[in-house]
Amino acid sequence: MTPWTRRDFVASAIGLLAMRGLSVTRFGLFGKMTAQPGQRDALLAHMLTAARLVGDAPGCELYVVHTSPTEPDALWVSEAWRSEADHAASLDAPGVRELIAKARPLIAGMSDRVVTVPVGGKGLPVG
Amino acid sequence: MTPWTRRDFVASAIGLLAMRGLSVTRFGLFGKMTAQPGQRDALLAHMLTAARLVGDAPGCELYVVHTSPTEPDALWVSEAWRSEADHAASLDAPGVRELIAKARPLIAGMSDRVVTVPVGGKGLPVG
Numbered sequence: 001m002t003p004w005t006r007r008d009f010v011a012s013a014i015g016l017l018a019m020r021g022l023s024v025t026r027f028g029l030f031g032k033m034t035a036q037p038g039q040r041d042a043l044l045a046h047m048l049t050a051a052r053l054v055g056d057a058p059g060c061e062l063y064v065v066h067t068s069p070t071e072p073d074a075l076w077v078s079e080a081w082r083s084e085a086d087h088a089a090s091l092d093a094p095g096v097r098e099l100i101a102k103a104r105p106l107i108a109g110m111s112d113r114v115v116t117v118p119v120g121g122k123g124l125p126v127g
Numbered sequence: 128m129t130p131w132t133r134r135d136f137v138a139s140a141i142g143l144l145a146m147r148g149l150s151v152t153r154f155g156l157f158g159k160m161t162a163q164p165g166q167r168d169a170l171l172a173h174m175l176t177a178a179r180l181v182g183d184a185p186g187c188e189l190y191v192v193h194t195s196p197t198e199p200d201a202l203w204v205s206e207a208w209r210s211e212a213d214h215a216a217s218l219d220a221p222g223v224r225e226l227i228a229k230a231r232p233l234i235a236g237m238s239d240r241v242v243t244v245p246v247g248g249k250g251l252p253v254g
Contacts, residue, residue: 028191028193028203030157030203030205030241044246047248048246048247048248051247051248051249052249054249055248055249060249061249061250062189062191062248062249062250063248063249063250064155064189064207064245064246064247064248064249064250064251065245065246065247065248066155066243066244066245066246067243067244067246068242068243068244069152069242069243069244070242076155076157076241076243078157078205080191080250112241114157114203114239115195115196115197116193116194116195116196116203117193117194117195117196118191118192118193119171119175119191119192119193119194120175120178120191120192121174121175121178121182121189121190121191121192122178122179122181122182122187122188122189122190122191123188123189123190123191123207123250124191
Protein backbone atom coordinates (compact mmCIF):
# COMPACT_ATOMS: atom_id res chain seq x y z
CA MET A 1 0.00 0.00 0.00
CA THR A 2 1.53 3.31 -1.05
CA PRO A 3 1.38 6.29 1.29
CA TRP A 4 -1.00 9.11 0.48
CA THR A 5 0.53 12.18 -1.07
CA ARG A 6 -0.60 15.65 -0.16
CA ARG A 7 -2.37 15.82 -3.52
CA ASP A 8 -4.29 12.62 -2.81
CA PHE A 9 -5.41 14.09 0.47
CA VAL A 10 -6.48 17.38 -1.07
CA ALA A 11 -8.37 15.66 -3.91
CA SER A 12 -10.11 13.42 -1.44
CA ALA A 13 -11.07 16.33 0.81
CA ILE A 14 -12.55 18.19 -2.17
CA GLY A 15 -14.45 15.06 -3.19
CA LEU A 16 -15.89 14.66 0.30
CA LEU A 17 -16.98 18.29 0.40
CA ALA A 18 -18.61 17.94 -3.01
CA MET A 19 -20.45 14.79 -1.93
CA ARG A 20 -21.80 16.58 1.10
CA GLY A 21 -23.07 19.34 -1.16
CA LEU A 22 -20.91 21.99 0.47
CA SER A 23 -19.75 24.60 -1.94
CA VAL A 24 -16.05 25.01 -2.53
CA THR A 25 -15.40 28.53 -3.73
CA ARG A 26 -12.95 29.29 -6.44
CA PHE A 27 -9.61 30.86 -5.60
CA GLY A 28 -8.10 33.67 -7.67
CA LEU A 29 -4.76 35.42 -7.48
CA PHE A 30 -3.24 38.46 -9.13
CA GLY A 31 0.30 39.35 -8.36
CA LYS A 32 3.30 41.24 -9.61
CA MET A 33 6.84 39.92 -9.93
CA THR A 34 9.71 42.32 -10.50
CA ALA A 35 12.69 40.77 -12.24
CA GLN A 36 16.30 41.57 -11.50
CA PRO A 37 17.43 44.22 -14.02
CA GLY A 38 17.79 42.70 -17.48
CA GLN A 39 16.27 39.37 -16.41
CA ARG A 40 12.62 40.01 -17.29
CA ASP A 41 12.63 37.88 -20.45
CA ALA A 42 14.44 35.00 -18.75
CA LEU A 43 11.92 35.12 -15.91
CA LEU A 44 9.08 35.34 -18.44
CA ALA A 45 10.30 32.13 -20.11
CA HIS A 46 10.29 30.36 -16.73
CA MET A 47 6.80 31.64 -15.94
CA LEU A 48 5.44 30.46 -19.29
CA THR A 49 6.91 27.05 -18.49
CA ALA A 50 5.21 27.26 -15.09
CA ALA A 51 1.94 28.03 -16.87
CA ARG A 52 2.29 24.83 -18.91
CA LEU A 53 3.16 22.73 -15.85
CA VAL A 54 0.41 23.97 -13.54
CA GLY A 55 -2.07 24.49 -16.36
CA ASP A 56 -2.41 20.71 -16.38
CA ALA A 57 -2.74 20.44 -12.60
CA PRO A 58 -6.16 19.43 -11.24
CA GLY A 59 -8.41 22.45 -10.75
CA CYS A 60 -6.32 25.00 -12.66
CA GLU A 61 -8.80 27.09 -14.63
CA LEU A 62 -6.62 30.04 -15.69
CA TYR A 63 -2.92 30.83 -15.40
CA VAL A 64 -1.95 33.82 -17.51
CA VAL A 65 1.42 35.55 -17.62
CA HIS A 66 1.53 39.24 -18.55
CA THR A 67 4.21 41.84 -19.12
CA SER A 68 3.69 45.53 -18.37
CA PRO A 69 3.49 48.25 -21.03
CA THR A 70 5.10 50.74 -18.61
CA GLU A 71 7.45 48.80 -16.30
CA PRO A 72 10.16 46.92 -18.19
CA ASP A 73 11.12 44.65 -15.26
CA ALA A 74 7.57 43.70 -14.26
CA LEU A 75 5.53 40.57 -14.86
CA TRP A 76 1.98 39.94 -13.68
CA VAL A 77 0.44 36.53 -13.15
CA SER A 78 -3.33 36.01 -12.93
CA GLU A 79 -4.67 32.67 -11.77
CA ALA A 80 -8.05 31.06 -11.19
CA TRP A 81 -8.41 27.71 -9.42
CA ARG A 82 -11.38 25.49 -8.61
CA SER A 83 -10.40 25.83 -4.93
CA GLU A 84 -7.64 27.16 -2.73
CA ALA A 85 -6.69 23.56 -1.97
CA ASP A 86 -6.10 22.85 -5.67
CA HIS A 87 -3.81 25.88 -5.82
CA ALA A 88 -1.86 24.69 -2.80
CA ALA A 89 -1.55 21.18 -4.23
CA SER A 90 -0.16 22.51 -7.51
CA LEU A 91 3.18 23.12 -5.81
CA ASP A 92 3.55 19.34 -5.89
CA ALA A 93 2.94 19.08 -9.65
CA PRO A 94 5.89 17.46 -11.44
CA GLY A 95 8.70 19.93 -12.09
CA VAL A 96 7.20 22.87 -10.21
CA ARG A 97 9.62 22.97 -7.28
CA GLU A 98 12.61 22.62 -9.63
CA LEU A 99 11.26 25.50 -11.72
CA ILE A 100 10.79 27.69 -8.64
CA ALA A 101 14.41 27.02 -7.70
CA LYS A 102 15.55 28.17 -11.16
CA ALA A 103 13.31 31.25 -11.25
CA ARG A 104 13.94 32.53 -7.73
CA PRO A 105 17.38 34.10 -8.38
CA LEU A 106 15.85 36.16 -11.21
CA ILE A 107 13.19 37.73 -8.97
CA ALA A 108 13.92 41.04 -7.22
CA GLY A 109 10.53 41.21 -5.52
CA MET A 110 6.89 40.20 -5.42
CA SER A 111 4.11 42.66 -4.63
CA ASP A 112 0.56 43.80 -5.28
CA ARG A 113 -0.91 40.41 -4.41
CA VAL A 114 -4.70 40.32 -4.58
CA VAL A 115 -6.75 37.27 -3.60
CA THR A 116 -10.16 37.00 -5.24
CA VAL A 117 -13.10 34.68 -5.64
CA PRO A 118 -13.56 34.26 -9.42
CA VAL A 119 -17.32 34.08 -10.00
CA GLY A 120 -17.88 33.83 -13.74
CA GLY A 121 -17.43 35.33 -17.15
CA LYS A 122 -15.64 34.53 -20.37
CA GLY A 123 -12.78 32.09 -19.88
CA LEU A 124 -14.02 30.32 -16.72
CA PRO A 125 -15.80 26.99 -16.85
CA VAL A 126 -19.49 27.29 -16.04
CA GLY A 127 -20.51 26.29 -12.52
CA MET B 128 -23.88 52.26 -49.14
CA THR B 129 -24.00 52.23 -45.34
CA PRO B 130 -21.64 54.42 -43.36
CA TRP B 131 -18.75 52.81 -41.53
CA THR B 132 -19.18 52.30 -37.82
CA ARG B 133 -16.33 52.75 -35.39
CA ARG B 134 -16.15 48.98 -35.10
CA ASP B 135 -15.77 48.56 -38.86
CA PHE B 136 -12.94 51.03 -38.80
CA VAL B 137 -11.19 49.30 -35.91
CA ALA B 138 -11.58 45.86 -37.48
CA SER B 139 -10.23 47.15 -40.76
CA ALA B 140 -7.26 48.81 -39.10
CA ILE B 141 -6.41 45.57 -37.30
CA GLY B 142 -6.71 43.65 -40.57
CA LEU B 143 -4.38 46.05 -42.35
CA LEU B 144 -1.80 45.78 -39.57
CA ALA B 145 -2.02 41.99 -39.68
CA MET B 146 -1.55 41.95 -43.47
CA ARG B 147 1.55 44.09 -43.12
CA GLY B 148 2.95 41.60 -40.61
CA LEU B 149 3.05 44.16 -37.83
CA SER B 150 2.35 42.68 -34.46
CA VAL B 151 -0.64 43.87 -32.50
CA THR B 152 -0.02 43.26 -28.82
CA ARG B 153 -2.71 42.02 -26.54
CA PHE B 154 -4.34 44.35 -24.03
CA GLY B 155 -5.05 43.30 -20.46
CA LEU B 156 -6.84 45.07 -17.64
CA PHE B 157 -7.30 44.39 -13.94
CA GLY B 158 -9.41 46.74 -11.94
CA LYS B 159 -11.43 47.06 -8.78
CA MET B 160 -14.97 48.36 -8.47
CA THR B 161 -16.39 49.25 -5.08
CA ALA B 162 -20.15 49.02 -4.86
CA GLN B 163 -22.36 51.36 -2.91
CA PRO B 164 -23.05 49.73 0.48
CA GLY B 165 -25.40 46.78 0.09
CA GLN B 166 -25.29 46.92 -3.71
CA ARG B 167 -22.44 44.47 -4.36
CA ASP B 168 -24.65 41.61 -5.50
CA ALA B 169 -26.76 43.85 -7.76
CA LEU B 170 -23.58 45.21 -9.32
CA LEU B 171 -22.20 41.68 -9.64
CA ALA B 172 -25.30 40.64 -11.62
CA HIS B 173 -24.79 43.58 -14.01
CA MET B 174 -21.10 42.73 -14.41
CA LEU B 175 -21.88 39.09 -15.22
CA THR B 176 -24.31 40.36 -17.85
CA ALA B 177 -21.52 42.61 -19.14
CA ALA B 178 -19.26 39.56 -19.33
CA ARG B 179 -21.81 37.80 -21.53
CA LEU B 180 -22.25 40.84 -23.79
CA VAL B 181 -18.59 41.67 -24.32
CA GLY B 182 -17.49 38.04 -24.19
CA ASP B 183 -18.96 37.73 -27.68
CA ALA B 184 -17.33 40.93 -28.94
CA PRO B 185 -14.53 40.52 -31.50
CA GLY B 186 -11.17 40.04 -29.83
CA CYS B 187 -12.41 39.40 -26.27
CA GLU B 188 -10.25 36.57 -24.92
CA LEU B 189 -11.05 36.73 -21.20
CA TYR B 190 -13.53 38.71 -19.11
CA VAL B 191 -13.77 37.39 -15.57
CA VAL B 192 -15.69 38.91 -12.67
CA HIS B 193 -14.46 38.25 -9.12
CA THR B 194 -15.61 39.06 -5.62
CA SER B 195 -13.21 39.60 -2.73
CA PRO B 196 -12.85 37.25 0.25
CA THR B 197 -12.03 40.23 2.51
CA GLU B 198 -13.89 43.29 1.14
CA PRO B 199 -17.67 42.77 1.00
CA ASP B 200 -18.30 45.74 -1.32
CA ALA B 201 -15.52 44.97 -3.81
CA LEU B 202 -15.57 43.40 -7.25
CA TRP B 203 -12.57 42.79 -9.48
CA VAL B 204 -12.70 42.45 -13.25
CA SER B 205 -9.86 40.90 -15.25
CA GLU B 206 -9.87 41.20 -19.02
CA ALA B 207 -7.68 40.11 -21.93
CA TRP B 208 -8.22 41.40 -25.47
CA ARG B 209 -6.56 40.69 -28.81
CA SER B 210 -5.74 44.40 -28.98
CA GLU B 211 -6.47 47.67 -27.23
CA ALA B 212 -8.58 48.67 -30.24
CA ASP B 213 -10.82 45.62 -29.75
CA HIS B 214 -11.31 46.64 -26.13
CA ALA B 215 -12.23 50.18 -27.13
CA ALA B 216 -14.64 48.94 -29.79
CA SER B 217 -16.43 46.70 -27.28
CA LEU B 218 -18.14 49.77 -25.84
CA ASP B 219 -20.21 49.73 -29.02
CA ALA B 220 -21.32 46.10 -28.59
CA PRO B 221 -25.12 45.82 -28.46
CA GLY B 222 -26.48 46.64 -25.02
CA VAL B 223 -23.21 47.71 -23.43
CA ARG B 224 -23.91 51.41 -23.08
CA GLU B 225 -27.37 50.70 -21.64
CA LEU B 226 -25.81 48.32 -19.14
CA ILE B 227 -23.22 50.90 -18.10
CA ALA B 228 -26.02 53.38 -17.49
CA LYS B 229 -27.76 50.88 -15.20
CA ALA B 230 -24.61 49.87 -13.31
CA ARG B 231 -23.14 53.33 -12.77
CA PRO B 232 -25.42 54.39 -9.86
CA LEU B 233 -24.37 51.23 -7.97
CA ILE B 234 -20.66 52.06 -8.15
CA ALA B 235 -19.03 54.04 -5.33
CA GLY B 236 -15.59 54.01 -6.91
CA MET B 237 -13.12 52.40 -9.26
CA SER B 238 -9.46 51.91 -8.36
CA ASP B 239 -6.35 49.74 -8.62
CA ARG B 240 -6.39 49.73 -12.41
CA VAL B 241 -3.48 47.84 -13.94
CA VAL B 242 -2.88 47.66 -17.69
CA THR B 243 -0.92 44.63 -18.89
CA VAL B 244 0.19 42.84 -22.02
CA PRO B 245 -1.13 39.26 -21.67
CA VAL B 246 1.56 37.02 -23.17
CA GLY B 247 0.42 33.43 -22.73
CA GLY B 248 -0.60 30.65 -20.41
CA LYS B 249 -3.65 28.60 -19.66
CA GLY B 250 -6.85 30.28 -20.82
CA LEU B 251 -5.42 32.44 -23.60
CA PRO B 252 -5.58 31.40 -27.24
CA VAL B 253 -2.18 30.41 -28.64
CA GLY B 254 -0.40 33.07 -30.72
